[in-house]
Amino acid sequence: MESFAYSKAANLQQALDLLKSTEGAQVVAGGSDLLSLLKNEVLTPEALVDIKGLADLNYIKDEGGVLRIGATTTLTALGNDAAVRERFPIIAQTIPLIASPQIRNQATVAGNLCQRPRCWYFRSELYDCFRKGGPTCFAITGRNSEHAIFGGAGCFIVHASDLAPVLIALNAEIALQGPSGKRVLPLEEFFVLPRMNPHAENLLQPGELVVEIRIPAPAADAKGIFVKTRLRGSWDFAATSVAMVAQVQNGTFQDVRVCLGAVAPAPWRSKEAEAALKGQAVTADVAAAAAKAAVRYARPMSENGYKIRQIQAIIKRAALALAK
Amino acid sequence: MRNDGADSKGEPGSELTRRRFLKTAGVGVAVLGAIGGWSLRSSKQATADAAPKAAPAKGPRQPIQRTITLHVNNRDYRVIVDTRETLAEAIRDKVGLTGTKVGCNHGQCGACTVILGGQAVYSCSTLAVQAEGAKITTIEGLSQGEKLHPVQEAFLAHDAFQCGICTSGQIMALTACLNNAPGKVTEESIKAGMGGNLCRCGAYVQIIRAGLQAAAAMGKS
Ligand SMILES: Cc1cc2nc3c(=O)[nH]c(=O)nc-3n(C[C@H](O)[C@H](O)[C@H](O)COP(=O)(O)OP(=O)(O)OC[C@H]3O[C@@H](n4cnc5c(N)ncnc54)[C@H](O)[C@@H]3O)c2cc1C
Ligand code: SF4
Secondary structure: OOOOEEEEOOOHHHHHHHHHHOOOEEEEOOOOOHHHHHHOOOOOOOEEEEOOOOHHHOOEEEEOOEEEEEOOOEHHHHHHOHHHHHHOHHHHHHHHHOOOHHHHHHOEHHHHHOOOOOOHHHHOOOOOEHHHOOOEOHHHHOOOOOOOOOOOEOEOOOOOOOHHHHHHHOOOEEEEEEOOEEEEEEHHHHEOOOOOOOOOOEOOOOOOEEEEEEEOOOOOOEEEEEEEEOOOOOOOOOOEEEEEEEEEEOOEEEEEEEEEEOOOOOOEEOHHHHHHHOOOEOOHHHHHHHHHHHOOOOOOOOOOOHHHHHHHHHHHHHHHHHHO | OOOOOHHHOOOHHHHOOHHHHHHHHOOHHHHHHHOOOOOOOOHHHHHHHOOOOOOOOOOOOOOOEEEEEEEEOOEEEEEEEEOOOEHHHHHHHHHOOOOOOOOOOOOOOOOOEEEEOOEEEEHHHOEHHHHOOOEEEOHHHOOEOOEOOHHHHHHHHHOOOOOOOOHHHHHHHHHHHHHOOOOOOOHHHHHHHOOOOOOOOOOHHHHHHHHHHHHHHOOOO
């Protein structure tokens, strides 16, 4: 590990000031993702600014129906929150499927959304790959069983967050604060594909922090489900996942949002699946048509074609579960 | 990689740690499999596309040390740590409590589990400097003198280990799982609470039985 200076911020303003005034500084929260990258010397920041203890970012509030989640809320706290369990069962259902109990106790909501790719070439300091500023993507001709079937260009990582597709299906917004002030954007727009920027997974600017997630009040008849496939029954990253939130009236999907996980360099909203489901009384045939529509533009690599079959299976499963 | 500070004294020769050697020589393919639990690349493929990466041309950074107080097992320990030191390293090497083990050192196996602020965490994935001020319990802090904790008793009664390397982590995870259980402990809730601890000897069945016994002893069944 390269040496770094360390400072613990006492509050949000101090964290922002430290990030602004410290050259080469990086944010650390739970550290569950970052420490591994520091140990492998994939990242070598000169300073860490610790925001884990920030009480002013550790909250879950229900404000006029909008659920506001502070950035340093842990995954465990999010999953145990009474308001979350009652109003957003899809979140409570997802949390136990993320990592392990220990990681969920440490990991923050913002850290989960900002986690770096799990691509094995990225995680190894031995491969100076395209995402890290090198000349080539080793996954193209190398091992790519965990890689993207959508949205790759130059780099074929998948975004590993399970929380991101769920929050996007819930139409969440993300609030960022940095040297040039505060901005709020749809969470879906926060993530970027390699064709926009192959070196970052999101729009965060230097010195900018994720401060809050906001989830609008869902319609009274909204229902949601998250389905994840993984190689092992205990902790594992998703091979594929789908988050689906629909307004269902008499078995008919009035409105629906479908976001796929672990299949693209960013959480992958499937407008194709949404179009196939919207306004339909969802039967097995309709669900199968939506699944087929979702993968129409998939581009598998040499080892990840299985993701096309898996994602279709879980889209069908999710749609039929919500139609019930 | 453990950093013992020895490579940061400014002598160029001492910079050549194992990782650095592999990096510079571009022959580090074999260590890739150890990272992140992914499958190994075939070495044929790897030599084909693993372009050697030149060592970055930058001067060595000076180590930065901090004096911190770690609150472990109801005692305060004033220790000097490098900012890079993980909590696991500080507990073992500075506090001197070696019951906490380091397995994968990447938050994937659970051997380093300690209880921090009432919750199980991986001490390999937390910096020592981050843990200053928090109440930490390690395996050494469970028994009361000669009297073992109900979870330790249950592990003995059910032979819930073989080689023992994962055991202190298993016991800490199970203790936190039982302490924090909102209601009745079941086989399912133990499996869910213990999902972050691997046992290569495969003592899982006995660990679950130990969990059920300890839950009963702790009035949680
Ligand atoms: C063994 C293992 C299994 C896992 N399995 C899963 C899984 O199944 N599903 C899943 O979704 N995830 C999984 N993860 C990833 C895990 O969820 C993340 O490591 C965790 O959420 C990161 O949170 P953290 O607070 O520890 O972040 P840190 O490690 O502290 O930070 C992660 C990144 O986010 C940045 N960051 C953190 N907070 C902010 C902020 N407020 N503003 C701006 N940048 C910020 C940091 O600079 C860093 O780049 C797994 C991780 C491990 C180690
Ligand atoms: S997929 Fe992206 S991160 Fe992985 S090797 Fe290719 S460029 Fe690097």
